[in-house]
Amino acid sequence: MNNMNRLRRTMMFLNAQKPNLLKDPFIYKPDSLIFDLEDAVALGEKDAARFVLAHALKSVDYQNCEKVVRINGIDTPFWKEDIRCAVYAGCDSIRIPKTESAEDVQAVEAEVLKTEKEAGVEEGHTLLMAAIESAKGVINLKEICTASSRLFGVALSAGDYTKDLHTVITGTGVELSGARQLMVITARATGVQCFDTVYTSLDNMEGLKAETKLIHDMGFDGKSIINPRQIPVVHEVYTPSQDDIIFAQKVVKEIDEKRAQGIGVFTVDGKMIDVAFYDGAKRTIALAKAAGVYQEVDNA
Incomplete structure (x- = not known):
């Protein structure tokens, strides 16, 4: 498997502002690490978080884990500096939040290319993934998935998506069923990967396993996670016996x-x-x- 379709059963979120979380998460053996500069970091702490993240990416050997940076949305004043930090520090991929159109992806792609040239990074090294967090994003999945040759996948983010639908996360998954199915179908039709949303009930491992089996059987390539304890559960479902x-x-x-x-x-x-x-x-x-x-x- 090349970098575009590499193994991504688990993509674990980490608060980019907390050095203690960034020093050795590879010991838990997630397939990908998502260093979060967006929701996990307060507005007044963005610069500090970039400093911490840059130091970690340059100094820590994350072994076989893919290094993904979730930037702030392109409707904020932070995203270009986030990209500059991530690319100069040597990240593998950028996660674009709240993606709603091909133009969103292409704006990030243009900034990444510009920064790669400035930093002396091989052109095309930095891949992209798009987080789908709204009804508009779901409706525009095809154009999003085909917006850039750098884009390896799309991921569902249930929190903002359910808010946009005027509903809540129920635990049954009924509120996500349409988006999940359309995401898998579009990903397969366009040749990219797709990833499910996080499971937030940290003490309910049976619930996590049931949800992971559901999305595995639907055709998802993996799942976003928020705690190392979730890794073996997801890997068990996604690893062939x-x-x-x-x-x-x-x-x-x-x-x-x-x-x-x-x-x-x-x-x-x-x-x-x-x-x-x-x-x-x-x-x-x-x-x-x-x-x-x-x-x-x-x-x-």
């Missing part, structure tokens, strides 16, 4: 063999299989390899 891996290996092997023999439909472990299962099986194997759990089975 050994049975999944073995079955995927069998499917790939059988399809390759049967295709050469001119056979289109056959069975694997009692299940009817045809070529339509091939890409899914290959994805399972690729995900297992990216997650570090893949083992070749000789007799698959």
Whole structure:
């Protein structure tokens, strides 16, 4: 997997203003870290937060974790300095909050490109993701997803979205069902990844697991999280089991063999299989390899 479609089962938010949170979050092994300069930082503390973040990004080895910076919205006076801080400090990606149009993405892209040139950073190094937080953002998902070749994915943010819909987060997910489904469909149609909103009931691990299974089955690539304790729960759902891996290996092997023999439909472990299962099986194997759990089975 390249940087555009790398493994992003978990994207963990961190308050960029708090040095104690930034020194070693990689020990919990999230796939991505989101350093938050927006909601987590008070208006009068934006400069201080950028200083703390820049020092952390330059001095801490975050190992295999992707480094994402959530900037302030483009309707604020802070976002350009946020981008300057993030790009100069060597972030991997920028998360754009409250994205409602292609123009929002392109405005950030232009500022990122300008800053990359100033900082001597390879052009195109800094990727983008868009947070969808309103009805307008959901309606404009297609144009947002295709606005920039840097954009690797879109993420649902339930807090502002439900407020915009004049509803609340219910716990059942009914208020998010339309946005979730449209987000997955649009992401798949446009070739980008999609990520679910955070789960805020920190002590309800069964609820987190149930919600994660739901969005996994819907087709989401991963989930935003707010606490290290949530990581193993989400990873368990999103990481193929050994049975999944073995079955995927069998499917790939059988399809390759049967295709050469001119056979289109056959069975694997009692299940009817045809070529339509091939890409899914290959994805399972690729995900297992990216997650570090893949083992070749000789007799698959």
